[in-house]
Amino acid sequence: MSIKTDFSWKVAGEAGYGIMVTGDMFSRACMRSGAYTFDYPEYPSLIRGGHNTYQTRISDREVFSQVREVNILIALNQDGVDLHKDELAEDAILIFDPENTKTDFANSIPLPMAEIVAKFNGDKIMRNTVALGASLAFVCVDFEILKELIREAFSKKGEDVVKHNLDIAKAGYDFVGKKKCAFKVPAKAVKKKMLMSGNDAISLGAIKAGCKFMSTYPMTPATAIMHYFAKHEEDMGLIMKHTEDEIAGILMAIGAGHAGARAMAATSGGGFALMVEALGMAAMTETPVVVVVAQRPGPSTGLPTWTEQGDLRFVLHASQGDFFRVVLTPGDHEECFEAGVQAFNYAERYQTPVIILTDKYLGESFRSVEPFSFSATVNRGKLILSPAADYKRYEFSDDGISPRALPGSVVFGVFSNEHNKDGDFTEDPEMRNRMNEKRWAKIETASKEIGDKVRYYGDKNPDVTVFSWGSTKGPVLEAMKLAKGLKIGLVHTFCMMPFPTEEISEYLKSAKRAVLIEGNIGAQFGGLIREYTGVEIKDKLLKYNGRPFYPEEILKFLKK
Known part of the structure; x- marks a missing residue:
């Protein structure tokens, strides 16, 4: 039996039963064992109650999004089974508490969470701790890592609370014991990760x-x-x-x-x-x-x-x-x-x-x-700490940017009305024109100075070129990794204003097939591309049901 080191784990149940804490600690334990993780929580628009989930993707490589299929599902109640059974992969494992949940899923494991909690005189809310211990045993994470996390989470509440949680988590861990599992957190040299x-x-x-x-x-x-x-x-x-x-x-x-x-x-x-x-x-x-x-x-x-x-x-x-x-x-x-x-x-x-x-x-x-490598020198622009006596706050300049003094260093006016160079209110039409043009000149200045507005990923000669922005980046990158025989390039826009007209135009010219992917019904980014470049991308994948993109649905669309 081959062991998977790239898989998806999910816990589901009623709000108030520690779904988010369980997911967070599971992910941290896997990360500290050497894995890369991506976590996607869902919760309803309610003040209290409702159905919550926390899904974690575990891999031996860096991952950028969740996937559709779930390999290990922890169901804390019947809804946890009923609402997510269609997400289970063919080789999935379903872990449930037989006291409050029923299932006919073939590869299911009854875990007596409530019974274990009662044995230690715990509150039923602690069933999630049993599930957490069992989950980590299934994927071969050393209990010492969970022990460390529990101490970090509950140390301020006293040693008795720490020990109580440790005992219940260990009971869940030991219940699984050394059962063979098809999923395992990759054993790699642990890098410093957050x-x-x-x-x-x-x-x-x-x-x-x-x-x-x-x-x-x-x-x-x-x-x-x-x-x-x-x-x-x-x-x-x-x-x-x-x-x-x-x-x-x-x-x-x-x-x-x-x-x-x-x-x-x-x-x-x-x-x-x-x-x-x-x-x-x-x-x-x-x-x-x-x-x-x-x-x-x-x-x-x-x-x-x-x-x-x-x-x-x-x-x-x-x-x-x-x-x-x-x-x-x-x-x-x-x-x-x-x-x-x-x-x-x-x-x-x-x-x-x-x-x-x-x-x-x-x-x-x-x-x-991993610790962020990006660094930039602090740029405070035209800030002046010792302005001259004849300082004018809104002095005209070629780049549209005036010297900026701080209040207390010199006298100047600041109005939400239109103003002259001194900052005094004015309705003079010529001054209005000049001030408007001065502020508008900043667009050209910023367009020239701000670099790396667009980032490209993928094949140098792609069959399909995807144009997207914002959070769609991760699912598209994961779809590219799933693609077999289809060369995909991603043009990701990081700076939307000033708009990267030249960069987008060049990628459009070289694209064999251009595809727009974004999460709204109106193809707003596509409209901007048409406005600034004159090119309409007609091949669109739009999503607007409140859920994020999944790599599988992106790849299916790109293979059409």
Whole structure:
């Protein structure tokens, strides 16, 4: 019997029974054993209750997305079986508790979770700990690794709690014993890796860039960024303000940016809708600010805990009037970190808002990553600490960017109204023209200076060239690995504004078959490509049901 070292594990059950904790600890244990992991959690749009899942992909190579088939399913209740039995691979194992679950699946293993918990006088909520121990035994992970994780997770609750969890986890582990399994965590030299979400990576990048101030109002799926800053306020010297609403959040961030701090806000589409007037104020006053917009399906409340790429056009045109903003669309955790760093350089260099556009899938999926290698020198643009007495805040320049002094160093005006070089309010038509043109000139400046807006992956002479952006990157990369006999190239756009017209045009010219893949019904990226290059990509794979792309469905489409 051949042993698989690339497989998918999933735990499913009722919310409140430790689904997310179980998945996180399983993934960390596999990672510490030497494997690469990718985790995809799902939960409903409910305050309490509902059906939760946590799926982990384990491999001996770096992985970038989940897959459709599940090889090991842990069902904590009947729904865990009924809702996911169609996902089971032919060689899958189904582990269930016979006390509350029935199944006719051939390769199923009854694990008396409730019975084991009762034996140790535990609460039934601890059935997940039995399942965790059993799962790791099935894939040959040393119990000492789980022991270490349990101590890390529960040490603050006291030794009795640690021992109780260890005893129950060991009982689940020993129940499996040395049963032979077709799935095994690859035994490799353990590299230093971190398990983190896209939201975590953005937070780390922002802190690396020197962001010291965050103000925002919580909104799924961006809330984890707020939590990260709050958690590290003291040890990293940060300020995180939980504001009364999104309007206050972005205004405080703009105020901090005006005072000289690197500042940000984070939200989703509905929250960003409240921020857009203030976004225009940042553009008019030429104040640097960074906003993370983590997409979820709309319109209105939509599907609050699911994913989509429907806000691209929204962020590109948000707020009244014409003005330049930088929009970054990272596709994986490394690019989330990169965007977190570069956003603050761009915001200060071009004195304009920068938007990092992600989605629920990328923001809340976890991946084992090696320490980030990306680094960039802090670029504060035309910041001057000792301005001359005749300083003019909005002086005209060829690149559209004026010297920026901080309040307290010299007197100057800052208005959301149109203004002259001193910052004083004006309605003069000639001055209006010149100021508008000055701000608009930043587009050309940024277009020339921002490099690596498009990243290419795959065969140098592909049969199919895929054009995508954001979180579709991972599933496309995995589809490329599954392809046999089909040469695929991926053109991934990391910077959406300034739009990479020349780069996209060149790839379109050389494409034998161009395919557009994105997660919205309106083919918004495809529309931008047509707008800027004059070329319409007619071969499209669009998904808009709230779920992410799977590599298998991408490959099936590309093989048509």
